[in-house]
Amino acid sequence: MQTEALLRSPDIVVEPTLTVERLKAYYTTKAFGIDRDIRAVDDISLTVAKGEVYGVAGESSSGKTSLIKTIVGAIRPPLHVVGGTVRFNFGGQTYDIYDLKPDELQAIRWRHLSYIMQGSMNVLNPVRRIKHSFYDFAFPHMGLGRATFWDRVRDHLRKLDLDPGVLDSYPHQLSGGMRQRTTIALATVCTPEFIVADEPTTALDVIVQRDVLTMLRDIQRDLGSSFLFVTHDMSVHATVSDRVGIVYAGRLVEEADTPTLFRSARHPYTQHLVASLPKIGDTTRRASLSGRPPSLADPPPGCRFHPRCPLAMDVCSKEVPPLVSIAPRHRVACFAVTGAPS
Numbered sequence: 001m002q003t004e005a006l007l008r009s010p011d012i013v014v015e016p017t018l019t020v021e022r023l024k025a026y027y028t029t030k031a032f033g034i035d036r037d038i039r040a041v042d043d044i045s046l047t048v049a050k051g052e053v054y055g056v057a058g059e060s061s062s063g064k065t066s067l068i069k070t071i072v073g074a075i076r077p078p079l080h081v082v083g084g085t086v087r088f089n090f091g092g093q094t095y096d097i098y099d100l101k102p103d104e105l106q107a108i109r110w111r112h113l114s115y116i117m118q119g120s121m122n123v124l125n126p127v128r129r130i131k132h133s134f135y136d137f138a139f140p141h142m143g144l145g146r147a148t149f150w151d152r153v154r155d156h157l158r159k160l161d162l163d164p165g166v167l168d169s170y171p172h173q174l175s176g177g178m179r180q181r182t183t184i185a186l187a188t189v190c191t192p193e194f195i196v197a198d199e200p201t202t203a204l205d206v207i208v209q210r211d212v213l214t215m216l217r218d219i220q221r222d223l224g225s226s227f228l229f230v231t232h233d234m235s236v237h238a239t240v241s242d243r244v245g246i247v248y249a250g251r252l253v254e255e256a257d258t259p260t261l262f263r264s265a266r267h268p269y270t271q272h273l274v275a276s277l278p279k280i281g282d283t284t285r286r287a288s289l290s291g292r293p294p295s296l297a298d299p300p301p302g303c304r305f306h307p308r309c310p311l312a313m314d315v316c317s318k319e320v321p322p323l324v325s326i327a328p329r330h331r332v333a334c335f336a337v338t339g340a341p342s
């Protein structure tokens, strides 16, 4: 398959910073002696351009975290890659994540690619002062003398409105919001070109959540980094993401620029997600979707959404709808939108 290039203008083709092609990753578990595949990432292709914030949304257990882990190469059994490729382009050099040796991947993770995982605050060692975490994780990758390194760390903290005094604190002395902000400072001190964050604001209250999101957006703008951002919270995508991909049961079902997605979503599942957002002054009851998300160990054939879909046709239970471009930067996988195959 050819690399999907992102057209920014009619004449300029910009090489994406991230290109994911036909990615499949399953958890293989054993039950009563029989292997069972949980198809958490099932044939996903997407690109993220330089400086772009790409949001991934979808309900719980749809495969968002598995997709992120697979993209950054944080793959541990029982998760394994079944097919597809993940390529990053940093400074004109291409890195095929699955061709890299563990030490090469580790070096890229700190220098170019930062991964803020769910519960990332736990990277701060609870029995050591925070400065030790900065020294252990960041110092080996920055190629600076000690004095310059600490100057750089303090500058970075100040730029993020954090008092450099946090370096002398233990994690338990900080509030949840401060701990998360400190973790993000740690993850970005090496000025990565690509930041991946998985639900970085879950478990924080709304005010702190806003501070953390503003901080991430500021870092992304300041560094000009690309940003792959996972949250189930559509209202957060509305304020943070340039483009959003909607995942349902391990597959990408729609992808569009954020304003398009919120104004003119075409997939019935995306329409449901957008319609269920609360609106000030609107007291009408929100209609909920019937049924439950499918088991990824035994998903329905054809379109995985068809058992819950108000527009389902015969073909939807038989064939998998491909993700098709219906307008520039707008793709959708739904036969009701793109027409059934003849």
Ligand SMILES: Nc1ncnc2c1ncn2[C@@H]1O[C@H](COP(=O)(O)OP(=O)(O)OP(=O)(O)O)[C@@H](O)[C@H]1O
Pocket: 027, 029, 038, 040, 058, 059, 060, 061, 062, 063, 064, 065, 066, 067, 078, 079, 232, 296
């Ligand atoms: N270690 C594991 N072993 C087996 N199955 C797993 C494992 N981790 C996740 N899964 C399964 O993979 C599927 C996708 O899970 P994943 O955590 O990627 O979803 P998610 O969209 O990130 O959910 P959430 O928003 O709740 O974090 C789920 O069915 C989940 O039960």
